[in-house]
Amino acid sequence: MISKTIINSGIDALEVTFTVKGAPELIKELKAESSGVIIGAGTVLTVVQAEDALKAGADFIVSxxxxxxxxxxxxxxxxxxxxxxxxxxxxxxxxxxxxxxxxxxxxxxxxxxxxxxxxxxxxxxxxxxxxxxxxxxxxxxxxxxxxxxxxxGYLTKNIDENNLDILNPDAKF
Missing domain, CATH: 3.20.20.70 (Aldolase class I)
Structure with a gap:
């Protein structure tokens, strides 16, 4: 999974957009598995999504x-x-x-x-x-x-589960 690989590569703040299927569940899972990592919700367009993000444990929201x-x-x-x-x-x-x-x-x-x-x-x-x-x-x-x-988008362009090795701690920004 891209999100977990990014976290394992040293990124300590991550936004999960509501364009991702099951975004609240993914936020909740990442929060449970990633101590000290700031996980937020992105592409929040409604108060219902805002409530779902908060219930999932989102640390921030972006719209x-x-x-x-x-x-x-x-x-x-x-x-x-x-x-x-x-x-x-x-x-x-x-x-x-x-x-x-x-x-x-x-x-x-x-x-x-x-x-x-x-x-x-x-x-x-x-x-x-x-x-x-x-x-x-x-x-x-x-x-x-x-x-x-x-x-x-810059960090994950053309990345999928077949080439996650591209996202590694030695990568140069």
Missing amino acids: PCIIEEVGAFFRERGIFCSMAAGTSTEVYNSYNHGSDVVKLFPGEYMNPGIIKAIKAPMPFIDIMPTGGVDHKNIKSWFDNGAFAIGVG
């Missing part, structure tokens, strides 16, 4: 868009929430509706300089680009003020 009721659900419970945005207005709205760190998405369609531009008038908002972040541009994202980056 590809701003969903006010999902942000409120996690803010009320003190659980880390990151909802996506693509413009300065959306970044501010994501923050106001519960994002602890705003997910800048989809990053492959943006210039890393957008973070510096947004943070100029709103330095209090932490921003994490996802989508399109890779070894060629990661430094530029951080140089422009990224708080963190999301690299799931």
Whole structure:
């Protein structure tokens, strides 16, 4: 399984998206088997999914868009929430509706300089680009003020159960 191999390779924070069949069960299984690893739920689009993620033991949630009721659900419970945005207005709205760190998405369609531009008038908002972040541009994202980056697709592109050996602790990022 890709998730377990990633964890065994030293990654200590992992997002299981709700696009994966049986995501809550996988989150619960990974939490039970992986002491000290932060396991979150991604692509959370409804309060029902948010409840399922929380029941499964998710440490955080991520959404590809701003969903006010999902942000409120996690803010009320003190659980880390990151909802996506693509413009300065959306970044501010994501923050106001519960994002602890705003997910800048989809990053492959943006210039890393957008973070510096947004943070100029709103330095209090932490921003994490996802989508399109890779070894060629990661430094530029951080140089422009990224708080963190999301690299799931970059790490697992073309990986399946037949070539899990590619994901090993000696791999170079």
